[in-house]
Amino acid sequence: MGKVTGFLEYERLDEGYEAPVKRLKHWREFVLHLNEDQARQQGARCMDCGIPFCNTGCPVNNIIPDWNDLVYRNQWRQALAVLHSTNNFPEFTGRICPAPCEAACTLNINDDAVGIKSIEHAIIDRGWDEGWVVPQPPARKTGKKVAVVGSGPSGLACAQQLARAGHQVTVFEKSDRIGGLLRYGIPDFKLEKTQIDRRVAQMEAEGVEFCPSTYIGQPGDAGVDGLTVKTPQAxxxxFDAVVMAGGAETPRDLPVPGRELDGVYFAMDFLRQQNKAVAGDRLSSQTLAKDKHVIVIGGGDTGSDCVGTSNRHGAKSVTQIELMPRPPEEENKALTWPYWPAKLRTSSSHVEGCDRDWAITSKSFEGENGKVTKLVAARVEWVKDEATGQMKMQEVEGSQFELPADLVLLAMGFVSPVSTVLDAFGVDRDGRGNVRANTDDYRTNVDKVFAAGDMRRGQSLIVWAIREGRQCARSVDAFLMGSTELPR
Known part of the structure; x- marks a missing residue:
C-alpha cells in the first residue's frame, strides 16, 4: 500500500498547532492539518504489511490501508468514499479520537506509526471543502418509524444509518441543541460546533427529524422543568422500534470532607457552561477560573479539557492530579503492541500551562465562609496484595500536603447512565448499572427497545459509540424488515 519504500524514505510528520500564546486568546480550533503534499507523503508511509492490524485496532474497522493508498495516489474522492463506508463522522474522529489504530500500526513496532488520524482529518476536511459530502436520501421509504433517544455520536450514527435504509427516524435530545456530549462536553477549541451543525443539516435532508429540549422519562423526574416530556410508553x-443511545452521564463523585463547599464542581458542569457561552447563550451565572488557583482531579481527556478551558479563562495556576502512578514515558512495544499502551500522554492543553502530579489521593477540602480555599492531599503507593494478586493503594506515611484551591473540578469519569431514564424504560441493567444488551442484536429485555453506545457499554471512546450506533442500526433494520443490507 502507498509507496513500497515510503516507510523507509519518509519520517512521520505530525499536524502542527497554533502557538499557545495565540490560541489561548480564542476558542477556535487551532490544529494546522497537513496540506495535500504532506498528506500524500504520509500516506506513502503505509506499509504493505500483509495483516493490517490498524483495521482491528480501530473500533469502526476503518479500511485504513486503502484510503492511505488512495491519498498517496491523489485519488481523494475515492479515499473519502472508503472512509465513509465505515465511519459516518470522520470529522469528529479525525479531531477527538485518541487513534488506537496508530497504536496497532505495524510500523509502530520499531518506528513511528503512520499518521492515520492526520490523514483522516485531511480527507474529510477536503471532502467538505470540495462539496463531496452530500445528503444520501433513501431510494424508497419503508413506512417504519424509529425513535432514537440521545443525539451523541452513537445516536447520530444509528439515526443516519436507519434513515438511509428508508425508515422514518426521530431523534430526541434533552439539551437545547443536538450533539450530546459532542456539543456540550468537548470544548470548541477541540471541536468547533459547526462540524456538528452541518452533519445535522445533512441528516435532516436525508429525512431525520430532530427534537431537542425533549426529555424521555417521567414528568416527575428531576431537571425536566422547561422541557417537553415524553414517556417511554408513549x-x-x-414507534415501531426505540433505540436508547444516551450517554453515561452520572459522574464519579469524591465523597470526602468539604465536598459541599462552594467551588467544588463536576467537570462537565464547568465545560457545559463554557460551551453554551461560546455558542452565544446568555448565562445567568457562569463558573470562571479567572485569577483562581484551579485543581483538576482526574488525568483523562475531560481533565485535560478543564485545563485548557481554565487557561483560556486566565487562571492564576492550574494543577492536575491523578490517583494512579505516573505512566512510563515510552511503552514496552514488544509487550503491548498492537494494543493500546499505558504511557505518559501530554495534550495540547497541558503544553499551554499546567502542573501535573500522580499517585495523589484527595483527603479533604477546606474553606472559609463556605468557599473552598485548599485541598488536603497525600501521596500513595501501589503495592501488590500477596493474597489476591491485585494492586492496592496505600498512603505514604508523612506525605500529607496542601494545595491552594479556589476552584476544584472533579474529572474522574462517569459511572453509569442516568438511572431515572433506565427506570422509566424498565430495562435490565448489568453489574455496572448500564443497560443490559449484547452486541449480537443490541436488544433489551423490553419489547422493541434497543440500546447502544455509552448507555449500553459504559463510558468509552467516540469510535466505540459510532461503531455501536451503526451495528445497532443493522439490528433494528433486521428486526423491522426481517433482513438487512446495512453493514455491520
Whole structure:
C-alpha cells in the first residue's frame, strides 16, 4: 500500500498547532492539518504489511490501508468514499479520537506509526471543502418509524444509518441543541460546533427529524422543568422500534470532607457552561477560573479539557492530579503492541500551562465562609496484595500536603447512565448499572427497545459509540424488515 519504500524514505510528520500564546486568546480550533503534499507523503508511509492490524485496532474497522493508498495516489474522492463506508463522522474522529489504530500500526513496532488520524482529518476536511459530502436520501421509504433517544455520536450514527435504509427516524435530545456530549462536553477549541451543525443539516435532508429540549422519562423526574416530556410508553406506542443511545452521564463523585463547599464542581458542569457561552447563550451565572488557583482531579481527556478551558479563562495556576502512578514515558512495544499502551500522554492543553502530579489521593477540602480555599492531599503507593494478586493503594506515611484551591473540578469519569431514564424504560441493567444488551442484536429485555453506545457499554471512546450506533442500526433494520443490507 502507498509507496513500497515510503516507510523507509519518509519520517512521520505530525499536524502542527497554533502557538499557545495565540490560541489561548480564542476558542477556535487551532490544529494546522497537513496540506495535500504532506498528506500524500504520509500516506506513502503505509506499509504493505500483509495483516493490517490498524483495521482491528480501530473500533469502526476503518479500511485504513486503502484510503492511505488512495491519498498517496491523489485519488481523494475515492479515499473519502472508503472512509465513509465505515465511519459516518470522520470529522469528529479525525479531531477527538485518541487513534488506537496508530497504536496497532505495524510500523509502530520499531518506528513511528503512520499518521492515520492526520490523514483522516485531511480527507474529510477536503471532502467538505470540495462539496463531496452530500445528503444520501433513501431510494424508497419503508413506512417504519424509529425513535432514537440521545443525539451523541452513537445516536447520530444509528439515526443516519436507519434513515438511509428508508425508515422514518426521530431523534430526541434533552439539551437545547443536538450533539450530546459532542456539543456540550468537548470544548470548541477541540471541536468547533459547526462540524456538528452541518452533519445535522445533512441528516435532516436525508429525512431525520430532530427534537431537542425533549426529555424521555417521567414528568416527575428531576431537571425536566422547561422541557417537553415524553414517556417511554408513549414512544413504544408511536414507534415501531426505540433505540436508547444516551450517554453515561452520572459522574464519579469524591465523597470526602468539604465536598459541599462552594467551588467544588463536576467537570462537565464547568465545560457545559463554557460551551453554551461560546455558542452565544446568555448565562445567568457562569463558573470562571479567572485569577483562581484551579485543581483538576482526574488525568483523562475531560481533565485535560478543564485545563485548557481554565487557561483560556486566565487562571492564576492550574494543577492536575491523578490517583494512579505516573505512566512510563515510552511503552514496552514488544509487550503491548498492537494494543493500546499505558504511557505518559501530554495534550495540547497541558503544553499551554499546567502542573501535573500522580499517585495523589484527595483527603479533604477546606474553606472559609463556605468557599473552598485548599485541598488536603497525600501521596500513595501501589503495592501488590500477596493474597489476591491485585494492586492496592496505600498512603505514604508523612506525605500529607496542601494545595491552594479556589476552584476544584472533579474529572474522574462517569459511572453509569442516568438511572431515572433506565427506570422509566424498565430495562435490565448489568453489574455496572448500564443497560443490559449484547452486541449480537443490541436488544433489551423490553419489547422493541434497543440500546447502544455509552448507555449500553459504559463510558468509552467516540469510535466505540459510532461503531455501536451503526451495528445497532443493522439490528433494528433486521428486526423491522426481517433482513438487512446495512453493514455491520
Amino acid at each position: 414512544l413504544q406506542a408511536e
